[in-house]
Amino acid sequence: MPHLTEDNLERARSLVALYPDKRSALIPILHLVQEQDGYVSPEGIHDAAELLGLTPAEVRGTASFYDMFHLEPVGKYVVAVCTNIACMLAGAYELLEHIEESLGTHPGGTTDDGAFTLEDAECLALCGNAPCVTVNWRYFGDMTPERWDSLAEDLRAGRLEGEVPPHGTLCRVRRSVGLVASGGAGAPASPVTAIDVTTSRTTPAAQSTVLPEGGGGS
Amino acid sequence: MTAGLRPQVVTSRFGMPESWTLRAYLQSDGYKGLRKALTMSPEEVHKATLDSSILGRGGAGFDAGRKWGMLRKAEPVYLVVNGDESEPATFKDHALIEADPHQLIEGALICAYAIHAARVFIYIRGEMALGLERVQAALNEAYEYGAVGADIFGSGFSVDIVVHPGAGAYICGDETALLESLEGKRGFPRIKPPNYPAAIGVYGAPTVVNNVETLSNLAFIMRNGSEAFHALGEGASRGTKVMALSGHVRRPGNYELVFADTTFRDLIFDPALGGGLRDDRELKFFIPGGASAPWFGPEHLDVPLANEKIAEAGSMAGSGAVTVMDVTACPVRSAWRLSRFFHRESCGQCTPCREGSGWVDKVMRRLEDGNGRESDLDLLMDICDNISPGVHWPPAQTTICPLGPSIPSSVAWGIRMFRDDFLEHVRLGHCPFPPDRLRTSLAHA
Numbered sequence: 001m002p003h004l005t006e007d008n009l010e011r012a013r014s015l016v017a018l019y020p021d022k023r024s025a026l027i028p029i030l031h032l033v034q035e036q037d038g039y040v041s042p043e044g045i046h047d048a049a050e051l052l053g054l055t056p057a058e059v060r061g062t063a064s065f066y067d068m069f070h071l072e073p074v075g076k077y078v079v080a081v082c083t084n085i086a087c088m089l090a091g092a093y094e095l096l097e098h099i100e101e102s103l104g105t106h107p108g109g110t111t112d113d114g115a116f117t118l119e120d121a122e123c124l125a126l127c128g129n130a131p132c133v134t135v136n137w138r139y140f141g142d143m144t145p146e147r148w149d150s151l152a153e154d155l156r157a158g159r160l161e162g163e164v165p166p167h168g169t170l171c172r173v174r175r176s177v178g179l180v181a182s183g184g185a186g187a188p189a190s191p192v193t194a195i196d197v198t199t200s201r202t203t204p205a206a207q208s209t210v211l212p213e214g215g216g217g218s
Numbered sequence: 219m220t221a222g223l224r225p226q227v228v229t230s231r232f233g234m235p236e237s238w239t240l241r242a243y244l245q246s247d248g249y250k251g252l253r254k255a256l257t258m259s260p261e262e263v264h265k266a267t268l269d270s271s272i273l274g275r276g277g278a279g280f281d282a283g284r285k286w287g288m289l290r291k292a293e294p295v296y297l298v299v300n301g302d303e304s305e306p307a308t309f310k311d312h313a314l315i316e317a318d319p320h321q322l323i324e325g326a327l328i329c330a331y332a333i334h335a336a337r338v339f340i341y342i343r344g345e346m347a348l349g350l351e352r353v354q355a356a357l358n359e360a361y362e363y364g365a366v367g368a369d370i371f372g373s374g375f376s377v378d379i380v381v382h383p384g385a386g387a388y389i390c391g392d393e394t395a396l397l398e399s400l401e402g403k404r405g406f407p408r409i410k411p412p413n414y415p416a417a418i419g420v421y422g423a424p425t426v427v428n429n430v431e432t433l434s435n436l437a438f439i440m441r442n443g444s445e446a447f448h449a450l451g452e453g454a455s456r457g458t459k460v461m462a463l464s465g466h467v468r469r470p471g472n473y474e475l476v477f478a479d480t481t482f483r484d485l486i487f488d489p490a491l492g493g494g495l496r497d498d499r500e501l502k503f504f505i506p507g508g509a510s511a512p513w514f515g516p517e518h519l520d521v522p523l524a525n526e527k528i529a530e531a532g533s534m535a536g537s538g539a540v541t542v543m544d545v546t547a548c549p550v551r552s553a554w555r556l557s558r559f560f561h562r563e564s565c566g567q568c569t570p571c572r573e574g575s576g577w578v579d580k581v582m583r584r585l586e587d588g589n590g591r592e593s594d595l596d597l598l599m600d601i602c603d604n605i606s607p608g609v610h611w612p613p614a615q616t617t618i619c620p621l622g623p624s625i626p627s628s629v630a631w632g633i634r635m636f637r638d639d640f641l642e643h644v645r646l647g648h649c650p651f652p653p654d655r656l657r658t659s660l661a662h663a
Contacts, residue, residue: 018380020294020337020421026402027385031344052402065404065565067386068344080345085509085541086307086464088555094653122388122559124345125303125312127464127539128471137347170383171350176358180367181337181376204348205309206232206317206472 002050003043008036012051017178022052030063034168039070067121068137070167075110075117077155078167079103080134083120086127095131096120098145102152115156117167129203135160136167141203154201163201225450227458228434229474231318238352240359243320249365251437255328256373263332267436269444271456276300276391276429277508277537279525286333288416290424294336298420298427299326300396301342301349304388306509306559308539310460310472311430315342315349318434319356323379325433327366328440330377333426337378341396344384354381388563392619393427395565406565407619431460451477455524459535461485465504465542468493478524482506482514485523486542499544503635507536509556510624512611513631532611548651549639553632554582560625571622574605578629585640588648595633595640602626 002009012032015025026048033044040063042056049056063069070078081099083092096107099118103111107120126132129141133148140151154160165172231237231246240248255263268283289295299322303311314322322340330338340357342350357379360366368376382400384390390399394408397420412418419425435457439447450457455477463485464470473491482504486492495501503513506521512533514521521527525535543552561575578601584590599609606613606623609630613623633640642650 021401023402024382024400027344027399028383030385031383062402062404065387066344066384069385083555084306084559085505085552085555086470088551089465089541089543089547122562123304123306123308125309125343127307127309127462127541130464130470134345137345139348170344170347171354171381173351173354173358175354175381177361177367179337179378180361181378202348204316205312205346206237 002047003041004033004036004047008032009047009051011174012048014175014178016051018175023054026052026054026059026062027066030059030069031168031170034069035166035170036168038076038167039073070117074167076115076167077135077164078117078119078137080119080121080124080137081107082122082124082126082130082132082134084123086123087131090130092131095133095143095145095148099133099148102149116152126203126205132203135164137170138164139203139205140201151201160201225458225476226474227438227447227450228314228318228321228431228460229472231321232313237317238319238356240320240356240363243318243356247437247441248320249324249363249437251440252324252327252331252365253371254440255331256371256375260332260334263328263440266439266444267329267332270435270439270447271454272432272435272439272447273455273525274429275431275435275459275538277305277510279535282428282432285416285428286329286426288414289333289426290417292424293334294423295333296420296423296425297326297330297333297335297338298393298397298400298415298425299338299340299430299433300391300393300427301340301346301353301430302384302391302396303343303346303430303537304391305537305539306556307464307505307541308462308508308537309464310462310538312343312346312349313472314430314434314460315346316352319349319353320360321434321437322353322430323356323360323366325436326379327370327377328436329426329428329433331375335377335426337380339380339382339400339420341382341384341390341400344386350381350383357381387565388559389565389619389621392621395619396427397425404565406567407621409618451479451524453478453524454526455535459523459538461523462537462539463492463542464539466496466499466544466547467542468496475523478522478527481520481522482540483519485540486519492542495542495544497544499546502543502545502547503549504543505539505541505628507534508539509559510534510620510627511536512627513635515635534612546652548586548649549632549636550582550586550643551649551651553628554579554586556628557582557625560621564621565619568617568622570605570616571625574601574622575625577601578605578625582629585643586649588643588646590640590644592641592644594644595637598629598633602630 016022110117132141273279387405389395390405395405399405415425521531528535557578561579566572
């Protein structure tokens with residue numbers, strides 16, 4: 001009896017179909033496991049191994065290499081505070097200290113109520129809006145202790161559920177077609193989920209791109 | 219030059235409403251480059267790319283057209299897009315992916331046509347959730363529009379594109395590690411030779427791995443011709459470069475600049491660009507090309523922004539990430555933070571990198587905390603010499619991939635440029651720069 005839901009199993013099979021070698025679907029499937037369970041559960045590892053003809057040890061061996069895969073349960077919101085050079089110069093360690101005090105936990109720890117897991121992260125590539133944090137991989141730039149306090153309050157009150165999906169949910173847009181170039185069936189891989197991926201509170205990466213006055217273009 | 223005259227090759231749609239949608243893309247020349255390419259033979263498209271002289275924008279700066287020409291003659295051939303941008307202080311691909319995913323898809327299709335690719339994989343850094351959503355949504359639109367899939371625009375050319383998420387590992391930005399990761403394995407770089415992707419790439423097949431920014435230039439080259447592109451810049455550095463400016467400047471951000479037209483001084487101080495240092499403080503040093511690059515001081519401000527000019531001056535253009543430090547920045551803390559990054563991100567295969575990064579991290583940390591000793595400076599240089607003999611630039615290679623030999627850059631150049639600051643930490647028993655110490659958080663790191 002598989003642990004993955006029928007819908008997720010179907011999604012996993014669609015992923016396998018996209019690659020010449022099915023093991024290539026491993027990382028996407030592990031993201032799927034994390035989306036369903038909130039972490040990469042032993043049962044999910046078992047299902048991934050079954051789907052791909054691998055041993056659970058091989059699956060775990062890959063999963064344990066990657067920072068985004070949590071092999072133990074984590075809080076509802078995983079908060080990653082970038083402390084690499086650009087954010088450090090903008091006060092990231094002071095920010096991290098404030099967040100530690102506000103949550104009562106340290107990097108690697110989870111709050112007692114299970115709401116937040118805190119991480120100190122390497123460069124998250126939003127250096128024009130340093131310091132930055134991500135919450136379940138949604139970006140919040142130009143962070144200050146005060147902005148963090150209001151963000152944490154909004155998260156706790158459930159006011160940002162549209163913008164910050166549960167931990168593990170990565171790409172909410174599903175592929176609309178299978179492989180079609182070889183003249184194959186081209187059946188939809190899975191139903192397209194129409195969502196608005198724009199958000200008001202999160203920080204788009206291009207925000208800090210400074211445009212020349214008067215436009216230009218090619 | 220004034221900002222208004224800057225030609226935009228890859229950032230022209232930034233700031234347009236919903237620039238990531240097919241509708242916005244088609245209103246601004248979208249997919250015209252691909253349509254043009256499909257009227258040419260694949261060989262002609264390849265030649266146009268060669269004639270443009272576009273260098274890879276991922277860090278190594280290798281000629282893209284030549285890279286395509288090195289493919290082993292075998293089928294199938296794959297194109298893998300490297301969107302795993304993770305180099306500290308580099309955030310230009312992140313912006314290109316989110317703001318203009320169709321431009322990336324169009325570039326990937328042009329390349330796929332030229333190299334006869336059987337399939338395209340767009341590997342995007344896992345942390346970029348919005349980027350993944352934007353590219354997948356754009357790809358769905360492109361299939362619907364007929365720009366990708368079977369018989370593209372009725373040309374007879376067919377290819378599929380697959381968006382593939384990473385899962386958090388800097389090392390996967392190395393092209394051979396990226397291919398391992400794409401195959402569902404740990405991101406261990408492969409030994410070269412023999413595993414040059416052009417010969418033995420993903421699934422053992424000849425593979426082109428190109429950076430997001432590199433491919434984002436191709437639609438412009440096809441639409442306007444290789445001459446228009448080649449006319450920008452000079453020497454080996456042609457076209458534009460998106461410079462990711464961060465640190466103690468008034469206006470951090472991405473700036474697309476014509477190669478060789480501007481200097482570091484322009485980038486940092488021009489009111490239309492970096493706008494000078496915050497609070498008008500004095501410049502202490504800057505990192506010209508990402509965490510792996512040797513540091514520059516104020517004496518290097520007039521070096522032009524061109525790959526070979528920066529190399530001649532003793533560092534590298536790398537990914538185009540420029541991080542600026544004013545006089546309040548501690549060089550010991552900066553070098554320590556970059557050492558810690560390499561320690562955390564070392565894949566662990568090679569001893570000089572795995573062990574060396576950890577030793578450097580620990581000794582640098584003790585210096586920053588005021589617990590170091592004068593002999594630590596020699597000790598650090600000795601460790602650096604073991605990681606990369608000679609500690610020169612470009613570095614000697616002792617490891618499978620360039621991550622290990624990148625470790626000494628910040629530490630050794632930090633000691634060479636700011637020896638007194640290092641010794642001051644020892645004399646005082648604490649860091650002389652504000653804030654005066656790293657706080658409690660690191661006790662748990």
